[in-house]
Amino acid sequence: MSVMSRRALLTALSALAMAPGAALAQAPIRFRAVKVDVGPLRAAVGDPTAAWVAESLAPALARTLAPYINPGDRGGATLVARIGNVYLGPSSGGPNPFGRGQDTIEGDLIVRGPRGVAADVPLRAITSYYPSGVHQPLWVDWNRSRVDALAQAFAGWVPRQLGL
Numbered sequence: 241m242s243v244m245s246r247r248a249l250l251t252a253l254s255a256l257a258m259a260p261g262a263a264l265a266q267a268p269i270r271f272r273a274v275k276v277d278v279g280p281l282r283a284a285v286g287d288p289t290a291a292w293v294a295e296s297l298a299p300a301l302a303r304t305l306a307p308y309i310n311p312g313d314r315g316g317a318t319l320v321a322r323i324g325n326v327y328l329g330p331s332s333g334g335p336n337p338f339g340r341g342q343d344t345i346e347g348d349l350i351v352r353g354p355r356g357v358a359a360d361v362p363l364r365a366i367t368s369y370y371p372s373g374v375h376q377p378l379w380v381d382w383n384r385s386r387v388d389a390l391a392q393a394f395a396g397w398v399p400r401q402l403g404l
Contacts, residue, residue, distance in 0.1 A: 269351070269404065271309050272316030274301045280324040292384055293323055293345070296391035304395040308404055315354055321398070323347040328386055329369070343367050345390040349398060363401050365393035 276297045282290035301321060302309070310316055329341035344366050351359040367389045398404075 269308060269402070270313050270316040271305060271319050272311055272313045273318045274298075274305055274309060275318065275320045276301065277320050277322040280322060281326060284325060288380075289326055289383075289387060290323075292387040293326060293391060296388045297321060297323070297395060300391045300395035301398065304398055305404075308399075317351050317353045317358060319398075319402075320350040320352065321347055321394070322350060323394075326387065326390060328383060341369050343369060343386050343390050345394050347394065349401060351402070359402070361401055363394065363397055365390060365397050367393045 276294050278290040278294045281293060301319075305319070323345065325344070325346040327344040329343055344364060346362070346364045349359070349361040349363055350357060351361075367386070369386055369389070
């Protein structure tokens with residue numbers, strides 16, 4: 241059994257008391273621009289999927305990161321969301337008892353500061369869908385709406401993944 245001295249205990253307690261203040265003293269990151277790079281996705285799966293991701297993800301990121309975007313800030317970082325893969329699950333349903341399927345989007349969040357790349361963080365987002373016979377004749381529209389849902393999910397995870 242280890243016994244802690246009174247001095248060690250007081251030091252540990254004061255460190256815990258100071259930790260929230262230290263976290264608050266650090267200013268949140270500010271972005272001057274947010275970009276979407278679907279080059280790797282386009283090479284892997286082609287269009288229209290890559291074009292749909294670019295069209296859906298750019299405004300979703302702008303909405304999600306609005307409190308952290310300041311276009312005029314010269315010292316601000318640029319966030320590049322580089323999307324490498326989109327997997328749309330089978331249209332016949334998923335493996336669970338309710339027939340729910342899963343779609344996945346994978347990419348990297350690259351934060352480029354004034355002095356180069358500050359961070360390269362991987363991110364994967366998953367959404368669920370319920371296939372229906374009604375969607376079969378309109379499969380292009382159905383796939384587009386699934387990509388839109390993936391873009392929203394990906395954008396929703398960005399602040400948490402970057403620690404904002």
